[in-house]
Amino acid sequence: MLLLPQTNQLRALHTVIRDKNASGRDFEVYSRRIIRLLLEAGLDLLPFEKCEVTTPVGETYHGLAFTPRVSGVSVVRAGESMEAELRDMVPGISIGKILIQRDKRTKQPELFYKHLPSDIGAGHVLLMEPMLATGGSALAALDVLREAGVPDGNVVLINFLASPAGLERVGLAAPDVKIVTSSIEDGMNENAFMVPGIGDFGDRFFGTV
Ligand code: PRP
Ligand code: MG
Numbered sequence: 351m352l353l354l355p356q357t358n359q360l361r362a363l364h365t366v367i368r369d370k371n372a373s374g375r376d377f378e379v380y381s382r383r384i385i386r387l388l389l390e391a392g393l394d395l396l397p398f399e400k401c402e403v404t405t406p407v408g409e410t411y412h413g414l415a416f417t418p419r420v421s422g423v424s425v426v427r428a429g430e431s432m433e434a435e436l437r438d439m440v441p442g443i444s445i446g447k448i449l450i451q452r453d454k455r456t457k458q459p460e461l462f463y464k465h466l467p468s469d470i471g472a473g474h475v476l477l478m479e480p481m482l483a484t485g486g487s488a489l490a491a492l493d494v495l496r497e498a499g500v501p502d503g504n505v506v507l508i509n510f511l512a513s514p515a516g517l518e519r520v521g522l523a524a525p526d527v528k529i530v531t532s533s534i535e536d537g538m539n540e541n542a543f544m545v546p547g548i549g550d551f552g553d554r555f556f557g558t559v
Contacts, residue, residue, distance in 0.1 A: 377555060424448070444470075512534055
């Protein structure tokens with residue numbers, strides 16, 4: 351598990367969006383800045399290959415090339431908040447969708463729909479699920495990826511907020527999955543919402559509160 355460095359800037363970004371009075375516009379813009387940091391950190395966990403280029407001064411730069419086989423998969427709906435950023439960062443990347451909703455009463459995740467890139471099993475996957483409360487939704491999404499032939503070791507879970515219990519559950523059930531998060535919360539309340547938390551991320555990001 352990789353927790354983003356808790357810099358003053360990151361804490362200031364979190365402070366804006368965790369405020370219950372944050373405007374919809376501020377919530378979107380400031381959470382996107384954190385999403386960008388998460389995606390950059392997640393991409394850094396993928397394999398690289400040696401690559402040389404000739405610079406404009408005629409010298410060789412001994413560098414690295416990104417892996418060409420990476421796709422994104424968002425857990426609808428909150429995970430869709432990360433798609434635009436990823437598509438800006440990796441031109442032409444394929445994006446799959448898995449629609450999972452947590453039952454409001456039982457808190458159990460239900461799978462309604464999936465559409466994944468056909469060759470997804472041949473590469474690495476950034477799985478975008480901003481909220482890890484009980485961890486049930488993330489694990490249900492991982493099951494879908496496994497069925498599609500993606501080994502856990504090829505998955506990087508891009509997560510915004512995680513509860514200690516959710517991290518433990520996913521860590522035990524899927525130890526090979528790499529997780530990048532920007533915050534580990536204190537815990538969960540009786541509604542299985544994280545505390546101090548941020549509320550319903552999907553509702554706030556998409557303005558459906
Ligand atoms: C929320 C959140 C996560 C999930 C986390 O989704 O977006 O997907 O709950 O909870 P868990 O770790 O306990 O499974 P929700 O189904 O409420 O809907 P949304 O993504 O459409 O907002
Ligand atoms: Mg969700």
